[in-house]
Amino acid sequence: MSKLKILLADDHAVVRDGLRVLINAEPDMEVIGEAKDGRMAIQKIIELRPDVAIIDISMPELNGIQATERIKRECPEVKVLALTVHQEKGYLDQLLRIGASGYILKLAAADELIQAIRSVAEGKTYVDREMASRITTDYLRKHSASGAPNAKELTDREEQVLRLVAHGHSNKEIANQLNISVKTVETHKANFMEKLEFKSRTEVVRYAVQRGWLRDA
Amino acid sequence: MARTGDYRWILETGLPQFVRGKPAGSYVGSAIDVTDRRRAKELDVTQIKFWEMVATQKPITEICDFLTKAIEALSDKALACLMLFEQDDQHLKLAKAPNLAKSFIPEIARIEIRRGNGSCAMAAIRRRPVVVTSIADNPLWNNVKDTALANGLNACASVPILSKGGLLGTFAFYYTDVRKPGSYDMRLLRLSSQLLAVAIDHDNHQTALQNAEQKYRSIFENAVEGIFQTTPDGRFTVANPAMARILGFSSPEELITNRIDIKGQHYVQPERRAQFQTLIDTHGKVEGFEIEVYRKDASTIWTSENVRVVRDENGKPLYYEGTFEDITERKVAQEARRELLLRIVTAQEDEQRRLSRELHDQMAQHLTAVTLGLKSLEIQTSGDSVELVKRLQKYTNKMAREVRTIATQLRPLVLEDLGLDAALSDYVEEWSKQSDIPVDLHCNGLLRRRLPVDAETAVYRIVQEALTNISKHAEAERASIIVDTRSNYVRAIIEDDGCGFDFAQKMRGPARDRRLGLINMQERAAVVGGTLNIESTPGVGTAVMLKVPI
Numbered sequence: 001m002s003k004l005k006i007l008l009a010d011d012h013a014v015v016r017d018g019l020r021v022l023i024n025a026e027p028d029m030e031v032i033g034e035a036k037d038g039r040m041a042i043q044k045i046i047e048l049r050p051d052v053a054i055i056d057i058s059m060p061e062l063n064g065i066q067a068t069e070r071i072k073r074e075c076p077e078v079k080v081l082a083l084t085v086h087q088e089k090g091y092l093d094q095l096l097r098i099g100a101s102g103y104i105l106k107l108a109a110a111d112e113l114i115q116a117i118r119s120v121a122e123g124k125t126y127v128d129r130e131m132a133s134r135i136t137t138d139y140l141r142k143h144s145a146s147g148a149p150n151a152k153e154l155t156d157r158e159e160q161v162l163r164l165v166a167h168g169h170s171n172k173e174i175a176n177q178l179n180i181s182v183k184t185v186e187t188h189k190a191n192f193m194e195k196l197e198f199k200s201r202t203e204v205v206r207y208a209v210q211r212g213w214l215r216d217a
Numbered sequence: 218m219a220r221t222g223d224y225r226w227i228l229e230t231g232l233p234q235f236v237r238g239k240p241a242g243s244y245v246g247s248a249i250d251v252t253d254r255r256r257a258k259e260l261d262v263t264q265i266k267f268w269e270m271v272a273t274q275k276p277i278t279e280i281c282d283f284l285t286k287a288i289e290a291l292s293d294k295a296l297a298c299l300m301l302f303e304q305d306d307q308h309l310k311l312a313k314a315p316n317l318a319k320s321f322i323p324e325i326a327r328i329e330i331r332r333g334n335g336s337c338a339m340a341a342i343r344r345r346p347v348v349v350t351s352i353a354d355n356p357l358w359n360n361v362k363d364t365a366l367a368n369g370l371n372a373c374a375s376v377p378i379l380s381k382g383g384l385l386g387t388f389a390f391y392y393t394d395v396r397k398p399g400s401y402d403m404r405l406l407r408l409s410s411q412l413l414a415v416a417i418d419h420d421n422h423q424t425a426l427q428n429a430e431q432k433y434r435s436i437f438e439n440a441v442e443g444i445f446q447t448t449p450d451g452r453f454t455v456a457n458p459a460m461a462r463i464l465g466f467s468s469p470e471e472l473i474t475n476r477i478d479i480k481g482q483h484y485v486q487p488e489r490r491a492q493f494q495t496l497i498d499t500h501g502k503v504e505g506f507e508i509e510v511y512r513k514d515a516s517t518i519w520t521s522e523n524v525r526v527v528r529d530e531n532g533k534p535l536y537y538e539g540t541f542e543d544i545t546e547r548k549v550a551q552e553a554r555r556e557l558l559l560r561i562v563t564a565q566e567d568e569q570r571r572l573s574r575e576l577h578d579q580m581a582q583h584l585t586a587v588t589l590g591l592k593s594l595e596i597q598t599s600g601d602s603v604e605l606v607k608r609l610q611k612y613t614n615k616m617a618r619e620v621r622t623i624a625t626q627l628r629p630l631v632l633e634d635l636g637l638d639a640a641l642s643d644y645v646e647e648w649s650k651q652s653d654i655p656v657d658l659h660c661n662g663l664l665r666r667r668l669p670v671d672a673e674t675a676v677y678r679i680v681q682e683a684l685t686n687i688s689k690h691a692e693a694e695r696a697s698i699i700v701d702t703r704s705n706y707v708r709a710i711i712e713d714d715g716c717g718f719d720f721a722q723k724m725r726g727p728a729r730d731r732r733l734g735l736i737n738m739q740e741r742a743a744v745v746g747g748t749l750n751i752e753s754t755p756g757v758g759t760a761v762m763l764k765v766p767i
Contacts, residue, residue, distance in 0.1 A: 010582075012582040012583075012585075012586070014582060014583060014585075014586035015582050015585050015586050015589070017586065017589075017590075018585065018586045018587075018588075018589025018590050018592075018593070019589060021589070021590070021593045022589055022592055022593055025593060025596055058577065058578065058630075058634075085577055085581045085582075085585070085621065086630070086631065086634075087621070088629070088631040088635070088639055088640070088643040089639070089642065089643060089646075090631055090634075090635040090636075090638070090639025090640070090642065090643065091631065091634070091635065091639075093639075094635065106581065106582075106585040106588075106617075107585070107588070107614065107617050107618065107621070109585065109588065109589060110588040110589050110591065110592035110610065111592070134646070138646070168699065168701055168708045168710055168762065170750055170752050170760070170762050171752055172752065186754070186757070199657075199695060199714075200657045200695060200696070200697030200712065200714075201697050201699060201710060201712050201760070202657035202658070202659040202697040202698070202699055203657065203697075205659050205661065205699050205701070206659060209661065214661070214701075
């Protein structure tokens with residue numbers, strides 16, 4: 001059985017050293033090349049055709065995100081495993097969107113790296129364990145909340161106030177615009193919030209977006 | 218002369234007698250007493266003259282002088298005396314007494330209004346005519362009878378001069394005889410007091426009006442602020458010297474003649490005129506309207522205007538009137554301060570960004586290398602050392618997490634790398650976990666869109682500050698954040714359902730750290746040209762509303 005061919009791209013030699021030692025200790029894996037920036041990584045990948053490319057997100061020249069885009073365009077069969085210090089979901093979203101197969105944090109690399117390499121090599125997607133659990137929680141929260149299916153009818157005035165609230169106007173501005181008192185605005189607001197079972201202004205905005213009310217700003 | 222001592226006017230008609238064609242040396246005729254008719258005519262002439270003087274605004278002393286003398290002449294040998302009331306110290310002051318004895322004048326120059334001080338004092342107290350037929354015997358004269366008697370005055374009738382506003386003075390007839398004034402004299406007294414009331418009232422009114430006008434004129438002429446009146450079609454109709462001076466004209470006239478198109482000649486940004494007109498048409502007034510205007514020499518200054526509209530009976534604007542002041546210095550200082558703040562804030566952000574990068578790029582990488590090395594060591598090691606390696610791994614891991622936290626707190630690189638949406642959602646998630654308050658974040662218009670770095674930073678920092686305030690003070694059950702990006706501005710609203718507060722009171726109150734938090738947010742917004750409003754209702758919650766131009 002041939003060994004898994006792995007390429008390392010990270011601008012820090014110390015990190016590459018650590019990774020290489022760890023990977024080469026596995027009997028079925030072999031580091032076949034290394035790069036210290038994004039541009040070099042692309043050259044090496046085109047030249048060496050590894051099974052898995054481990055790419056640091058923050059690299060000089062082409063960064064990891066740009067590099068991944070190029071790699072997936074030119075050698076789509078190469079699996080990209082992003083390796084990073086960033087645990088913000090935004091990076092993960094973006095990398096998965098442009099075709100990365102895995103995403104692990106440097107913090108967890110010592111424990112998860114080998115398993116991550118195997119997973120992506122088998123065509124699966126690997127996401128750092130801690131981040132995966134955060135995403136799940138987030139997903140559940142977003143999809144369990146929101147919306148009252150049997151919402152009661154709003155009066156014209158309530159709808160008018162709702163639209164203005166959704167547009168981000170303050171109570172005082174709304175009161176001025178509709179020529180009513182701030183207290184009255186507050187009352188209308190409380191009424192439609194209760195009727196629609198809204199708990200925050202964000203839900204008001206989503207409601208307005210769904211109805212296309214925010215385009216005429 | 219009649220037997221009573223009165224003089225009478227007689228109209229006589231006579232025919233000579235003839236005896237056989239020769240004058241008989243005798244006459245036949247009639248004598249008619251025409252005193253009343255003649256008096257009536259003279260009184261008419263006096264009154265006509267009086268009204269003429271009032272109408273032509275003759276000085277009040279001249280009018281009083283004329284009337285006193287004329288009425289005295291019409292009286293039955295009375296000596297007229299006009300006293301005026303002095304409100305301040307409750308005295309009567311002698312105004313006119315053309316024929317009273319010179320030696321008596323100083324005695325009545327000022328009379329205290331109190332019983333026993335003579336007929337005038339009593340008339341002033343009673344507000345009714347007071348007739349004393351014998352000064353010697355009347356207790357009303359107890360305090361002052363000697364001087365009157367010594368000057369040969371034996372009787373005195375006095376009538377108060379009254380207007381709607383109260384006592385104005387008294388008008389009196391003195392007599393040398395012990396006597397009761399005739400009914401005609403009493404009529405003269407009453408009439409005089411009425412005429413004088415009208416004249417004095419009118420004069421007081423005129424004086425007050427003149428004083429007021431003079432006061433306004435003086436304010437208008439000497440004001441530091443410009444005062445003006447303009448027409449809706451954009452001409453100046455009135456301007457004060459300050460207005461001309463501020464705009465560099467030598468006189469208000471020069472300004473009015475030369476500046477005939479406010480929109481074109483006055484406004485540096487002519488489109489602001491339309492804004493001004495919309496504002497004043499809807500609200501009837503405009504306060505603190507700040508515009509940049511041209512001076513005569515084409516240099517520009519910043520001014521702040523307070524203007525109101527004056528309309529005709531159909532509601533059509535007739536003209537605008539108002540005041541304005543030169544705020545150039547304040548404006549320049551404000552702008553300088555804003556720029557300085559922006560430089561400080563930017564320098565601070567740059568430094569934090571640099572440190573954050575450093576931690577990520579250097580420290581974090583080395584720590585990664587250490588964890589990787591320890592992992593290799595763990596695989597190769599056996600025996601007692603395994604425990605040690607595991608412990609070292611734990612420490613290193615902890616250290617790496619701490620470094621990451623510090624770096625993110627300094628300045629999240631995700632803000633640079635991925636933008637506001639990503640940075641906020643991570644920050645909010647972390648904050649929510651720490652504070653145990655659920656947050657609903659909604660970003661609109663930010664997908665694949667990057668904003669100028671200053672705007673992104675300002676919004677991010679203000680959201681941070683607002684959330685910090687919520688966790689420290691609000692006792693909220695939930696919070697929501699909306700970031701809405703439009704073509705030329707980004708708006709953020711951070712709202713909670715906590716205890717709320719009275720904003721105005723808070724800004725004065727003693728909760729120092731909180732006040733600073735609010736001021737910080739407002740300054741942070743101002744630095745990037747944005748505005749920040751806070752709407753809070755005790756018991757309902759607080760909304761922080763930010764708008765930043767992009």
